[in-house]
Amino acid sequence: MSASLKFTRRVWKSFIDNKGHDAQCFPNLVIHRAVPGTVDFSLKIDQSNLNRVGTVHGGLILSLTDTLGSLAVASKGHYMTGVSTDIGASFIRPAGRTGDTLHARATLTAMGKSLAYTRVDFTNSVGDLVAYGYHTKYVGKSSSDPNNVKFSEDGEQVIEGNDVD
Numbered sequence: 820m821s822a823s824l825k826f827t828r829r830v831w832k833s834f835i836d837n838k839g840h841d842a843q844c845f846p847n848l849v850i851h852r853a854v855p856g857t858v859d860f861s862l863k864i865d866q867s868n869l870n871r872v873g874t875v876h877g878g879l880i881l882s883l884t885d886t887l888g889s890l891a892v893a894s895k896g897h898y899m900t901g902v903s904t905d906i907g908a909s910f911i912r913p914a915g916r917t918g919d920t921l922h923a924r925a926t927l928t929a930m931g932k933s934l935a936y937t938r939v940d941f942t943n944s945v946g947d948l949v950a951y952g953y954h955t956k957y958v959g960k961s962s963s964d965p966n967n968v969k970f971s972e973d974g975e976q977v978i979e980g981n982d983v984d
Contacts, residue, residue, distance in 0.1 A: 823974030884952025
């Protein structure tokens, strides 16, 4: 397992252990792959993820955009992933019903000293784009967190910081 994937899963576990919004809304989120700046996920849709017409609720897409954008920042070695300054989504087609699997790829499109910009593409089980979100985060203070690490370019190894299990 790559160091970037291991670290990103550790950050996700800290979200779940907090027992807040993420743990309540999508505890079944699976992180499949992480390289610095890109993370692939899936979520099996259950009843609690639906709107009143029986398809994925737009609020789920926005919540996932927030969380997955944060994990894209984590994939670059940031344990604390900053705070949201802007978020939005566009909905292209229904994203699924109970029992379907929603897939997502979160990409860190840019990161400076203060701001990080992410995009999350959501696809259905046949690969059709169903929605996409964007997320801007203030990362200025989180950049100096002592739990941060630096990865090799391919994300396979930690080259600075502690590689904690």
